[in-house]
Amino acid sequence: MRVRSVKDITIKNVIPRAALPGGEVVIEYSGWDLAGTSQPEVRFGDFSAQVTMASNDHIIAKVPEPSSETGTSELIVTRNGHTSRPFPYEVGKKLxxxxxxxxxxxxxxxxxxxxxxxxxxxxxxxxxxxxxxxxxxxxxxxxxxxxxxxxxxxxxxxxxxxxxxxxxxxxxxxxxxxxxxxxxxxxxxxxxxxxxxxxxxxxxxxxxxxxxxxxxxxxxxxxxxxxxxxxxxxxxxxxxxxxxxxxxxxxxxxxxxxxxxxxxxxxxxxxxxxxxxxxxxxxxxxxxxxxxxxxxxxxxxxxxxxxxxxxxxxxxxxxxxxxxxxxxxxxxxxxxxxxxxxxxx
Known part of the structure; x- marks a missing residue:
């Protein structure tokens, strides 16, 4: 399917405001119409998250276990070679x-x-x-x-x-x-x-x-x-x-x-x-x-x-x-x- 338009990926919000390993977060974004294209990749810092659902305006992803070793990190979304700007996000740090x-x-x-x-x-x-x-x-x-x-x-x-x-x-x-x-x-x-x-x-x-x-x-x-x-x-x-x-x-x-x-x-x-x-x-x-x-x-x-x-x-x-x-x-x-x-x- 032809991609009708591709803009910069912009993460608008992440719900809830913080998470721990295994927690599901909702990433609200804008900037493209990619129905039918490849699954997006979500990363918390250096760690890739499991994406459980993706649509043209939001993604649901599970926070990866290793992310708690470093705590607070930046979240990015990548799809079809396009990457969002980092979005600051609070992942709890394991003490x-x-x-x-x-x-x-x-x-x-x-x-x-x-x-x-x-x-x-x-x-x-x-x-x-x-x-x-x-x-x-x-x-x-x-x-x-x-x-x-x-x-x-x-x-x-x-x-x-x-x-x-x-x-x-x-x-x-x-x-x-x-x-x-x-x-x-x-x-x-x-x-x-x-x-x-x-x-x-x-x-x-x-x-x-x-x-x-x-x-x-x-x-x-x-x-x-x-x-x-x-x-x-x-x-x-x-x-x-x-x-x-x-x-x-x-x-x-x-x-x-x-x-x-x-x-x-x-x-x-x-x-x-x-x-x-x-x-x-x-x-x-x-x-x-x-x-x-x-x-x-x-x-x-x-x-x-x-x-x-x-x-x-x-x-x-x-x-x-x-x-x-x-x-x-x-x-x-x-x-x-x-x-x-x-x-x-």
């Missing part, structure tokens, strides 16, 4: 691998990131928690916690860790010393602190426990059980937000009032995991929604917006430098979004 996170990472006051090597249920791993510095130096931080799961920092700067195997929550000092804080939390998964220093623990069997400073335990709320883990975060409204995948493909983010009343913030997500808030009150979660997978932002309760494309993601947390730290089932990534996170708790 650490060979981990096993099952919930949000945690960030300390110095900007270090903490992530677990949780292991299979009942598996004792040599290291339970790793510390990753902003310069991507990875060191063991805590050991001897069976199936380390949820992570959260207290107001005093100690790291608290749940064990889904033992049902305990541990307190880990800044030097890495570990002690048992509370026992009997069922299948203890996600944890979070409120502004008064009360600790909340998600027992994925269906309960959210509240533990006060005197270590008194209350059943704060009951929810539908999760097949994996509950993920917890407090909003500026002092409501506790909770999600976790169930047997349904139409899951909810729950919103629990300070008195323990439960309602649904949003329903319709597939396998929601991880929760975080930005400084403006936007809520971020890992999920699938209407065929797209990655991290979605809710500026309004009924309007999820894909902000980072990615696969097999399990948790997220904002650092101190307007980056989103994201974990999948084996690695930690830094995604430069230029968004300030909500101060914790």
């Amino acid at each position: 650490a691998s060979n981990l096993h996170p099952v919930a949000n990472p945690a960030i300390d006051s110095e900007g270090n990131t903490y992530a677990t090597y949780s292991g299979r249920r009942g598996q004792k791993t040599p290291v339970s928690i790793y510390k990753i510095t902003p310069r991507a130096a990875v060191t063991p931080f805590a050991t001897d916690i069976m199936n380390a799961t949820g992570l959260a920092f207290s107001l005093t700067g100690d790291l608290f860790v749940s064990s889904r195997f033992e049902g305990n929550v541990y307190r880990v000092s800044p030097s890495g010393h570990t002690e048992t804080f509370i026992e009997g939390m069922g299948i203890a998964t996600g944890i979070a602190f409120d502004r008064d220093g009360n600790l909340y623990v998600g027992d994925r069997s269906g309960s959210i426990f509240k533990i006060n400073a005197g270590k008194e335990i209350f059943v704060f709320a009951t929810l539908e059980p999760s097949i994996a883990a509950y993920h917890l975060a407090f909003g500026f409204d002092d409501y506790l937000y909770v999600n976790g995948p169930t047997t349904s493909s139409f899951d909810s983010i729950y919103r629990i009032s300070p008195s323990g009343e439960v309602d649904r913030f949003f329903t319709g997500l597939g396998r929601p995991q991880g929760l975080a808030f930005d400084i403006e009150g936007g809520l971020y979660t890992v999920a699938s929604y209407r065929g797209r997978r990655g991290i979605f932002r809710f500026r309004e309760p009924k309007k999820p917006e894909l902000i980072v494309a990615g696969l097999s993601l399990v948790g997220l947390a904002f650092d101190l430098n307007e980056n989103l730290m994201v974990v999948d089932s084996g690695s930690v990534y830094r995604v430069r979004l230029g968004i300030t996170g909500k101060p914790l708790p």
Whole structure:
């Protein structure tokens, strides 16, 4: 077929604004009418992407795995010998691998990131928690916690860790010393602190426990059980937000009032995991929604917006430098979004 016109290829936009390996991005372009000609080539820096669909105004491509080794890169499109100008695009940079996170990472006051090597249920791993510095130096931080799961920092700067195997929550000092804080939390998964220093623990069997400073335990709320883990975060409204995948493909983010009343913030997500808030009150979660997978932002309760494309993601947390730290089932990534996170708790 004869090409009716060929102009310079211009990339107009890429949706979403950032991605991780395996994530699908939509490249909007202009400058040619090439129906019936060869498949375009898409490259993120030096790495070629898999093109899953191409039309005369947009292309869908998967971010190649090696691109995360270098992070932020330039995207180009080539077709029939014509190449676009480079389009700056944010691919998250891999900071650490060979981990096993099952919930949000945690960030300390110095900007270090903490992530677990949780292991299979009942598996004792040599290291339970790793510390990753902003310069991507990875060191063991805590050991001897069976199936380390949820992570959260207290107001005093100690790291608290749940064990889904033992049902305990541990307190880990800044030097890495570990002690048992509370026992009997069922299948203890996600944890979070409120502004008064009360600790909340998600027992994925269906309960959210509240533990006060005197270590008194209350059943704060009951929810539908999760097949994996509950993920917890407090909003500026002092409501506790909770999600976790169930047997349904139409899951909810729950919103629990300070008195323990439960309602649904949003329903319709597939396998929601991880929760975080930005400084403006936007809520971020890992999920699938209407065929797209990655991290979605809710500026309004009924309007999820894909902000980072990615696969097999399990948790997220904002650092101190307007980056989103994201974990999948084996690695930690830094995604430069230029968004300030909500101060914790």
